[in-house]
Amino acid sequence: MAERSEQISAVELPSWAQVTQKRLGHIQRVAALVTQWAVALHVSPEERERWVRAASLHDALKDASPELLRELAPDSWGADSLRHGPAAAAMAAREGERDQGVLDAVRYHSVGCARWDDAGRMLYLADFLEGRRRKAGDDREALVQRVPSDPRGVLREVARRRLLLTIRAGHPLLAETTAFWNDLACPGG
Ligand SMILES: [Fe+2]
Ligand SMILES: [Fe+2]
Structure with missing residues (x-):
């Protein structure tokens, strides 16, 4: 547990972040999960x-x-609820982030992207x-544990659930979401 706490505390928000304490908790848990999978998958530092x-x-x-979000991401697929991803990607790029994969991860995190x-x-x-979103009877912990051995299978399952919610x-x-799904649903893909 000590190791996990260190991983959580290691998350650094950008200086321009605007998040509530509750949101910070979510971000820290997301960062802890990707760290857990990175370690299990032995990816490079x-x-x-x-x-x-x-x-x-x-x-x-x-x-x-909303004013800042609209300024940074005027289009955002015509939906206010989807604006924070493109806005954060635009701000990150403005502040020096040059990794297109990271920028696309942020930009499309609410909708999916076949090019990810x-x-x-x-x-x-x-x-x-x-974690915090899990309820009793929820099988998401099993999916968390399955990611290192079957990342694509879990991705397909998570995408399926998110599409159903939508x-x-x-x-x-x-269009981004259907292209993402079609790529995942492709047999042998
Ligand atoms: Fe999130
Ligand atoms: Fe989000």
């Missing part, structure tokens, strides 16, 4: 650092004002599976 950076950036502006590298995929998984809420599926 540089790759692990990319995943953690994507985690620390992804909701960094979730509690920012592992930074985007791991962030998408952790954002859905992180459909049940009556929201349209964006």
